[in-house]
Amino acid sequence: MPTLRESIMTAPTDAVASPVRRKPLWHRVLCNWSVRLGGGVLTLLIIMAISAQWLGTIDPVAMDPSSGNLLPGTTAEFNNLSGDSFEHYFVMGTDSLGRDTWSRIAFGARVSLAVGVAVACLALAAGMLVGILAGYFRRLDNIIMRIMDSVMAIPSILFAITLMALWRPTLLTVVVAITIPEIPRVARLVRSIVLSIREEAYVEAAISLGTPTVMILVRHILPNAIAPLLVQGTYVCASAILVEAILSFLGVGLPPDIATWGNIMADGRTQFNQFPQTVLFPGIFLALTVLSVNILGDGLRDTLDPKFNKRGG
Amino acid sequence: MFFFIIRRVLSTIPVLVIVAIIVFLMLRLTPGDPAASLVGNNGTSADIANIRASLGLDQPLPVQFYKWSLQLLKGDLGESYYMKRPVTQLIGQRIGPTLSLSFLTMFVTILLAVPLGVFAAWRHGGWLDRALMGFSVVGFSIPSFVIGYLLIWVVALHWQLLPVQGYVPIAQGFGGWLSHLTLPALTLSIIYLALIARVTRASVSEALSEDYIRTARSKGISELRVLTRHALANAAVPIVTVIGIGVGLLIGGVVVTETVYAIPGLGQLTVDAVLGRDFPLIQGITLFFSFVYVLINLLVDLSYVVLDPRIRY
Numbered sequence: 001m002p003t004l005r006e007s008i009m010t011a012p013t014d015a016v017a018s019p020v021r022r023k024p025l026w027h028r029v030l031c032n033w034s035v036r037l038g039g040g041v042l043t044l045l046i047i048m049a050i051s052a053q054w055l056g057t058i059d060p061v062a063m064d065p066s067s068g069n070l071l072p073g074t075t076a077e078f079n080n081l082s083g084d085s086f087e088h089y090f091v092m093g094t095d096s097l098g099r100d101t102w103s104r105i106a107f108g109a110r111v112s113l114a115v116g117v118a119v120a121c122l123a124l125a126a127g128m129l130v131g132i133l134a135g136y137f138r139r140l141d142n143i144i145m146r147i148m149d150s151v152m153a154i155p156s157i158l159f160a161i162t163l164m165a166l167w168r169p170t171l172l173t174v175v176v177a178i179t180i181p182e183i184p185r186v187a188r189l190v191r192s193i194v195l196s197i198r199e200e201a202y203v204e205a206a207i208s209l210g211t212p213t214v215m216i217l218v219r220h221i222l223p224n225a226i227a228p229l230l231v232q233g234t235y236v237c238a239s240a241i242l243v244e245a246i247l248s249f250l251g252v253g254l255p256p257d258i259a260t261w262g263n264i265m266a267d268g269r270t271q272f273n274q275f276p277q278t279v280l281f282p283g284i285f286l287a288l289t290v291l292s293v294n295i296l297g298d299g300l301r302d303t304l305d306p307k308f309n310k311r312g313g
Numbered sequence: 314m315f316f317f318i319i320r321r322v323l324s325t326i327p328v329l330v331i332v333a334i335i336v337f338l339m340l341r342l343t344p345g346d347p348a349a350s351l352v353g354n355n356g357t358s359a360d361i362a363n364i365r366a367s368l369g370l371d372q373p374l375p376v377q378f379y380k381w382s383l384q385l386l387k388g389d390l391g392e393s394y395y396m397k398r399p400v401t402q403l404i405g406q407r408i409g410p411t412l413s414l415s416f417l418t419m420f421v422t423i424l425l426a427v428p429l430g431v432f433a434a435w436r437h438g439g440w441l442d443r444a445l446m447g448f449s450v451v452g453f454s455i456p457s458f459v460i461g462y463l464l465i466w467v468v469a470l471h472w473q474l475l476p477v478q479g480y481v482p483i484a485q486g487f488g489g490w491l492s493h494l495t496l497p498a499l500t501l502s503i504i505y506l507a508l509i510a511r512v513t514r515a516s517v518s519e520a521l522s523e524d525y526i527r528t529a530r531s532k533g534i535s536e537l538r539v540l541t542r543h544a545l546a547n548a549a550v551p552i553v554t555v556i557g558i559g560v561g562l563l564i565g566g567v568v569v570t571e572t573v574y575a576i577p578g579l580g581q582l583t584v585d586a587v588l589g590r591d592f593p594l595i596q597g598i599t600l601f602f603s604f605v606y607v608l609i610n611l612l613v614d615l616s617y618v619v620l621d622p623r624i625r626y
Binding site: 146147149150151153154155156157158159161162163164165166238242245246249250251252265272273276279280283284286287290291294295298 | 327328331332335336339340450451453454455456458459462463465466470477561562564565568569572583584586587588590592595596598599602603606607
């Protein structure tokens with residue numbers, strides 16, 4: 001994820017065609033308040049996820065039934081099932097099995113962020129391939145876009161749930177199940193960019209000079225697609241984090257013993273009336289993460305790709 | 314006009330066919346063997362073979378598809394593995410609560426979102442406009458189950474205004490029905506409200522910059538009439554489109570919301586089917602929801618002719 005900001009800085013400045021030379025693009029991006037706010041909160045969350053083991057956490061799967069359902073802010077003796085015993089301060093309390101909620105949230109952040117980034121990368125790669133095929137090779141266009149329309153006709157959460165019902169739940173299957181329904185949106189965006197760029201005079205010139213198709217795609221089409229794809233990528237990332245949590249919450253995501261925000265909420269669900277904190281704390285983190293990614297995306301859209309909305313992405 | 318409707322109706326057939334093929338293939342081309350997972354860990358290979366034969370899974374793929382689509386054309390979605398009842402019958406039993414919830418949500422949302430969007434566009438940059446735009450980013454980001462639990466916590470547990478969970482059919486009293494559905498409908502409407510209000514604002518604000526608005530105002534027509542008869546009427550097509558697209562979000566949201574509020578509708582049926590690996594039921598529900606989604610968007614397309622007499626395909 002730290003590569004996101006780096007990749008914006010290294011993005012070719014001619015990605016946004018502007019007749020007037022203004023401040024360098026990366027400067028404009030970093031001066032945008034949405035980018036600063038969203039990116040700042042997201043960076044904090046990433047640091048939290050990476051350094052989870054040093055943030056006053058204990059083993060997120062360690063249980064101690066005798067210290068179950070502690071209220072937030074209690075200090076208690078924690079007796080590990082393997083016989084260790086130590087004092088621990090439970091900032092956010094424990095769940096019914098005596099697992100430390102804060103530890104589970106901190107380690108769960110890794111899953112959420114990893115799934116978000118992985119889905120965004122996979123969906124962009126696959127969507128780019130499909131979109132270029134449809135946009136550049138007109139004979140494939142009709143059939144490919146029909147299939148994409150049909151995939152979009154299946155509500156995406158339902159699609160992911162169905163796939164997860166069929167597959168063994170691992171990190172890979174979760175990522176793939178969330179990626180597939182996202183592909184058509186990226187493909188449509190790429191196709192529309194390809195269609196508009198291939199009419200440009202310089203592409204026609206390149207074709208008449210006998211430039212190989214692959215070279216045209218890499219040299220002319222791809223640089224024009226980077227900015228809108230980056231914007232679309234952040235939105236895909238936000239929705240992937242949401243869908244992952246929903247899958248876990250419904251019980252079809254990663255196995256329940258792995259700490260993910262959705263799993264923590266699913267565990268706390270049965271006792272919500274007495275101990276709402278086990279559901280509310282991960283919920284707040286989830287909402288905060290998705291919100292910061294979306295705000296970052298809005299900032300990137302405004303600075304990198306002002307035409308985004310009109311393009312129907 | 315007549316031919317347009319015929320053509321538009323016919324054009325949904327390929328989409329429906331491809332959706333059916335995707336849903337069919339999803340369940341056949343998965344790495345896991347449905348028969349094996351149905352038997353469980355204690356089954357012998359003979360048991361698995363028996364089940365495969367009884368489900369027709371031992372036949373070649375095209376034969377399976379042929380038989381399955383013949384059934385489908387007769388309106389037969391197969392039989393649930395576990396409940397041993399036709400899938401259509403199960404869907405019929407559970408559709409009531411889901412329809413109630415969806416209609417109430419759509420009613421509340423459209424009634425709120427359209428006036429809010431129009432007002433925000435009218436006072437462009439005003440406090441309501443900025444509040445609405447902020448709300449729409451937040452509304453997109455907070456997962457519906459987090460909103461659901463927050464509402465239960467505050468409204469049902471702290472204030473004790475409304476029941477926490479459950480469902481009462483409308484036949485047993487309108488008051489009970491409404492009080493049980495208020496929180497779920499509110500939960501489900503947040504994201505939908507964000508979407509529709511945002512599009513209404515954008516499209517009305519575009520219409521307000523047109524010349525005919527200035528003309529209408531200079532004729533001395535009341536501002537309310539300018540906003541409704543001139544601005545909103547010309548902005549109607551994108552709004553109705555996004556209402557149709559939003560049904561996809563609504564279907565995903567129903568699955569989550571019904572789980573949070575323990576409403577015995579189609580969403581819970583989906584979760585039960587998925588957790589029980591009841592493949593015909595999963596297949597049937599996915600197909601049913603997708604077809605509903607396609608048909609609603611067909612109706613939306615047909616409504617263009619009424620909303621904008623210029624549109625002739």
